[in-house]
Amino acid sequence: xxxxxxxxxxxxxxxxxxxxxxxxxxxxxxxxxxxxxxxxxxxxxxxxxxxxxxxxxxxxxxxxxxxxxxxxxxxxxxxxxxxxxxxxxxxxxxxxxxxxxxxxxxxxxxxxxxxxxxxxxxxxxxxxxxxxxxxxxxxxxxxxxxxxxxxxxxxxxxxxxxxxxxxxxxxxxxxxxxxxxxxxxxxxxxxxxxxxxxxxxxxxxxxxxxxxxxxxxxxxxxxxxxxxxxxxxxxxxxxxxxxxxxxxxxxxxxxxxxxxxxxxxxxxxxxxxxxxxxxxxxxxxxxxxxxxxxxxxxxxxxxxxxxxxxxxxxxxxxxxxxxxxxxxxxxxxxxxxxxxxxxxxxxxxxxxxxxxxxxxxxxxxxxxxxxxxxxxxxxxxxxxxxxxxxxxxxxxxxxxxxxxxxxxxxxxxxxxxxxxxxxxxxxxxxxxxxxxxxxxxxxxxxxxxxxxxxxxxxxxxxxxxxxxxxxxxxxxxxxxxxxxxxxxxxxxxxxxxxxxxxxxxxxxxxxxxxxxxxxxxxxxxxxxxxxxxxxxxxxxxxxxxxxxxxxxxxxxxxxxxxxxxxxxxxxxxxxxxxxxxxxxxxxxxxxxxxxxxxxxxxxxxxxxxxxxxxxxxxxxxxxxxxxxxxxxxxxxxxxxxxxxxxxxxxxxxxxxxxxxxxxxxxxxxxxxxxxxxxxxxxx
Numbered sequence: 001x002x003x004x005x006x007x008x009x010x011x012x013x014x015x016x017x018x019x020x021x022x023x024x025x026x027x028x029x030x031x032x033x034x035x036x037x038x039x040x041x042x043x044x045x046x047x048x049x050x051x052x053x054x055x056x057x058x059x060x061x062x063x064x065x066x067x068x069x070x071x072x073x074x075x076x077x078x079x080x081x082x083x084x085x086x087x088x089x090x091x092x093x094x095x096x097x098x099x100x101x102x103x104x105x106x107x108x109x110x111x112x113x114x115x116x117x118x119x120x121x122x123x124x125x126x127x128x129x130x131x132x133x134x135x136x137x138x139x140x141x142x143x144x145x146x147x148x149x150x151x152x153x154x155x156x157x158x159x160x161x162x163x164x165x166x167x168x169x170x171x172x173x174x175x176x177x178x179x180x181x182x183x184x185x186x187x188x189x190x191x192x193x194x195x196x197x198x199x200x201x202x203x204x205x206x207x208x209x210x211x212x213x214x215x216x217x218x219x220x221x222x223x224x225x226x227x228x229x230x231x232x233x234x235x236x237x238x239x240x241x242x243x244x245x246x247x248x249x250x251x252x253x254x255x256x257x258x259x260x261x262x263x264x265x266x267x268x269x270x271x272x273x274x275x276x277x278x279x280x281x282x283x284x285x286x287x288x289x290x291x292x293x294x295x296x297x298x299x300x301x302x303x304x305x306x307x308x309x310x311x312x313x314x315x316x317x318x319x320x321x322x323x324x325x326x327x328x329x330x331x332x333x334x335x336x337x338x339x340x341x342x343x344x345x346x347x348x349x350x351x352x353x354x355x356x357x358x359x360x361x362x363x364x365x366x367x368x369x370x371x372x373x374x375x376x377x378x379x380x381x382x383x384x385x386x387x388x389x390x391x392x393x394x395x396x397x398x399x400x401x402x403x404x405x406x407x408x409x410x411x412x413x414x415x416x417x418x419x420x421x422x423x424x425x426x427x428x429x430x431x432x433x434x435x436x437x438x439x440x441x442x443x444x445x446x447x448x449x450x451x452x453x454x455x456x457x458x459x460x461x462x463x464x465x466x467x468x469x470x471x472x473x474x475x476x477x478x479x480x481x482x483x484x485x486x487x488x489x490x491x492x493x494x495x496x497x498x499x500x501x502x503x504x505x506x507x508x509x510x511x512x513x514x515x516x517x518x519x520x521x522x523x524x525x526x527x528x529x530x531x532x533x534x535x536x537x538x539x540x541x542x543x544x545x546x547x548x549x550x551x552x553x554x555x556x557x558x559x560x561x562x563x564x565x566x567x568x569x570x571x572x573x574x575x576x577x578x579x580x581x582x583x584x585x586x587x588x589x590x591x592x593x594x595x596x597x598x599x600x601x602x603x604x605x606x607x608x609x610x611x612x613x614x615x616x617x618x619x620x621x622x623x624x625x626x627x628x629x630x631x632x633x634x635x636x637x638x639x640x641x642x643x644x645x646x647x648x649x650x651x652x653x654x655x656x657x658x659x660x661x662x663x664x665x666x667x668x669x670x671x672x673x674x675x676x677x678x679x680x681x682x683x
Contacts, residue, residue, distance in 0.1 A: 011638040012455035015190055015463050016130070016490040019060025025494055027134040028061065033076040034108045035061070038068045041081040046115035046233045049192075050080050050122045057126050076106035080122065086113035089141075093197070095121030096141045108138075116197060116233035120474075123193045130490040142475070145433045148359070148388060148443030149473035150198035150237065150320070151191060151466075152283060157202070157209040163394050165401035166451035166458035171201050175209055177221040185228050187450065192232035194470025198443075199229055200237040204285035204322065211241040211248055214268050223275040235280035237320070242284060242304065243292035244268070255297040256307035265311040273315040281317035281357075282308055288325045301325070301346065302353035309355040318441065320388060321354075322361045323347050323378060324368075330545040338557075338565035339545030340366040340592075344378045348570075352384035356440050359386040364414040366567075367546070370523035371398050371405075371514045374579065374589055377570035379428050380419025388443030389414065389432055393465050397523075398513055400532050401449065401458035403652040404626065405513045406506035408468040408480040415476045420572040429476040444473040459648045460641045463491060464506055480507060492637045501629050512626070514588075515619025516659045519612045521592035522548045522556060525663065533655065534662040548591070552670050554598055554608075556591035568593060587611075598671050612667055613675045616660040623656035 011018050022028060035058040040051045051068045058066035072079070086094050095117040100107045110125060112118025120142070128138040154162040155169040157176075170183050178184070191199065201222075202210050212218055226236040245251040245264045255261055272279050286293030286304055294304030305321040312319065326342030343366060354360065360382065365373025369392040379389060391411050398405040415429040422436060430436035432444055446469040450456045457463045468483045484506045485499065492498050517534070518525045524546040527535040539546040548555050558564030560580050568580045578584045579593045587602045598609040606614065627649040634642055665682045668674065675681055 010454055010640055012460055012641050012644060013186075015456060016467050016487055017126075017190065017193055018491060019057055019126075019130075021490060021493045022057075022061045022126070022130040025129065025132040025489075027132065028129060030135050031108075031129055032062045032064075033106065034078050035064065035066050036075050037073055037077040038066050039072055039077050039079040040068050040070060041079060044115045045231050046119050047080060047082075049189075049231050050110075050115075050119040053119075053122050053126070053189075054078055054080075057129075061129065074104065077108075078125075079107055079109045080118050081109065081111050082114065082118060083111045084113065086111065086117070090117070090143045092144070092147075093117045093120060093195070094141070094143045095124070097121055097125055097139055099135055099139055101135075108135075119192055119233055120195050123195075126193075127486060127490065131486045132489060132494055144195070144474055145429065145476040146388070146442055146444040146473050147434065148198055148318075148441065148445075149196045149470065150200060150388075150443060150445045151196050151393075151448045151469075152200040152204070152237075152239075152320075152445055153448045154203040154205070154394075155201060156207060161451055162203050162205060163396045163447070164449075164451050165394060166449065166456060166462070167453040168451055170450070170452050171225065177218075177225075181224065181228055183452070184225060185231075187456075188229045188232040188234055190456075190466075191229075191234055191470065194467055195474040196470045197233055198235045198237060198280050200239055200280075200283045200320075201225060202239050204239045204283060205289075205291065206239050206241040206285075208247070210239070211244055213238055214240060214244065214272060215248065216271070219272065219275040226276045226279065230278055235278055236276065237280040237283050237318075238272075239283045239285070240308075241292070242286045242294070253297065254292065256294050256299050256304045257297075262307060262311070265308060269311040269315060269317065273317075279315070279317060281312050281319055283320040283322070283361075284308065285322045285324065288322070289328050293325075300350060300353075302350045305358045306353075306355045309357045313355070313357050317357065319358045320361045320443075320445065321358055322390070324363055324390075326545065328545070329543045331543075332541050332547060335549075335558075336565060337545070338559060338567050340559065341565060341567050341570065342366075343376060344381060344570045347378060347385075348381045350385075351382045354385050356386065359388050359441050359443055361388045361390045361443075361445050363390045363392075364411065367523065369397050370521075371410075371510065371517060372521045372588055372592075373523065374521070374592060375414050375417040375419075375428065377419075377572075377575075379414075379417075379431055380421040380426060380572055381570070383421065383437045386439050386441040387431060388445050389428060390445045390447070391469060393446040393469050394449035395462065395465075396531055397526065398510070399652070399655075401462045402532070402648055403513055403623075403655065404459060404461045404505065404509045404648070406461070406468070406480070406484065406509045407465050408472060408483055409507065409510050411469070411472055412480050415472070418575075420575060426572075433476065444469075446473070455641070455644060460644045461502070461506065461509075463487070467491075492641065495636050498633060498636050501633060505626055505629060508622075509626075512619055512622045515615040516623065516656045516663075517619075518548075519591065519615060519663075520556075520587060520608065521589035523592070524548065534659045536663065536666045549595055550667075550670060554596050554600070556595040557593070558595045559593050564595075598667070598673065609667060609671060609673055610676055613664055613677075613679070613681070616663050617675075617679055620653075620656040620660035623653050627653045 094113040110121035159173040287295045559567035
């Protein structure tokens with residue numbers, strides 16, 4: 001369980017790079033002749049890693065040694081090469097895989113537009129083998145969707161991880177840096193295998209110790225980590241404290257327009273780049289949840305972000321500036337103030353005022369990573385500002401890696417959502433790939449879900465979220481089903497019963513979790529602070545702005561322009577009108593946008609109250625069904641992985657039943673109206 005980190009050779013540790021699983025696929029032996037030698041036409045740190053990966057795969061899949069040579073051979077082989085002409089057709093990090101058979105040449109050729117492209121091409125070839133493709137199916141030319149694909153860690157120097165559910169940090173321990181970096185290298189390899197090209201290793205809530213990461217005291221150790229990631233084409237970023245000039249710089253303010261503050265950050269940036277020449281830049285949480293920021297000095301977020309960006313610009317650095325900015329000291333009595341409005345209200349008026357090396361990082365929903373939220377309207381509102389969409393891979397509000405909750409369907413809903421920013425066809429995916437607004441920098445950020453547990457993610461199926469995040473960030477057009485099937489084959493094997501059980505389980509798991517937790521988009525009915533388990537009124541009278549307004553007549557938040565907070569008006573038409581209209585609003589978001597009576601009839605024909613009863617009973621029953629289905633896989637998947645999963649499915653079953661009983665009882669007590677089917681509800 002947490003903190004195991006003992007058996008680095010186990011199948012759960014290998015994740016989807018479990019090459020023994022690949023060896024039993026239908027077409028695998030057709031590839032074996034090509035793994036007799038690896039021709040590496042150019043040299044470089046990342047290219048060398050690409051070649052080493054093929055050598056490793058040859059041993060793991062076929063049991064043979066594959067020498068790395070520099071010249072072509074008449075024997076079948078795999079070639080890794082670079083061709084900068086691909087930059088014009090595929091862009092940076094693009095790659096092509098071709099197969100030549102006959103005519104005296106037996107070759108699989110992986111050509112990268114640059115070193116990262118070549119490495120990604122190698123992993124694409126191996127993914128094809130691992131997912132059962134034939135040689136004729138592995139030819140491909142691929143380009144990236146999002147330019148920057150960053151895994152952001154909320155790790156603290158103590159070794160604890162904020163919102164971490166898989167053990168402790170792999171970077172830090174007891175206010176120090178880990179000395180054994182072998183696991184960090186293994187992690188870099190996992191990230192590169194799904195085309196992640198950036199990582200931020202410390203918490204956005206930067207504490208006293210981590211504030212010193214930008215100083216000579218700690219930069220040598222951070223440079224050591226950066227060197228490991230750079231071998232896999234991954235740039236290292238740091239979360240920084242906006243108040244650093246005060247806390248460690250000896251200044252009396254952190255005003256972004258103060259010349260001494262500006263000079264301090266310029267000197268700090270120069271120092272970092274002396275240690276880490278390919279340093280990526282900063283991730284910043286400012287003026288949010290009591291973190292310091294430019295508001296203290298009467299400045300706006302553009303002025304704060306630009307000051308840091310200008311310090312980094314001479315070195316090629318970037319600033320990821322988080323848009324998670326809201327008043328966390330609200331009065332629950334005042335229904336006119338709406339936390340959901342905050343990101344748009346703070347940042348939309350500043351569109352076009354940010355420097356070109358600032359990237360605004362926007363959460364997928366307007367509140368905080370709930371299992372069901374609408375897409376943030378800010379994702380379609382900034383036509384002149386670089387943006388990245390932020391997903392939460394770690395399951396803070398979605399079962400904390402004790403429950404299976406495959407998040408790809410949620411992320412796909414976000415990426416496929418049509419913002420109508422430039423009429424129909426303005427999907428969020430076109431914002432993050434740069435094609436909609438022609439932005440200079442775009443990205444997709446994911447809050448990491450890994451720790452030092454042997455299997456990295458706590459729940460063995462939670463690995464699918466990390467894998468899927470990388471795959472979707474690379475290619476936003478992939479479907480959740482494609483990604484789920486790839487992951488299962490590469491991680492658990494290609495047994496037909498395993499595929500027929502686990503793939504549907506993953507695809508259905510988010511809706512199952514939604515069924516037995518908070519209904520119809522209202523969100524939040526969780527234990528304060530901890531965010532695990534039901535507490536219907538836990539946040540109802542708090543300062544955090546996360547209310548459901550349930551009384552004896554109805555529930556939900558009126559966010560309409562006509563009678564509520566006006567949040568619906570932040571969307572472009574026709575989305576604004578759809579959400580404004582009680583008749584047109586999708587049922588699964590009804591309570592996010594409207595306060596309605598319990599007797600309100602949904603499009604399904606059920607009342608809101610009966611829907612709550614039905615979904616909670618059905619969700620708990622489906623959680624039990626998942627446990628039974630997992631038990632049926634005993635002997636068909638690795639024993640260690642099976643046992644890890646079994647403990648968590650048993651826990652999910654108990655938790656789902658608790659959610660069902662507490663939520664249903666709460667609303668029965670509010671209304672006095674029973675379940676039409678007469679099922680047991682506690683009084």
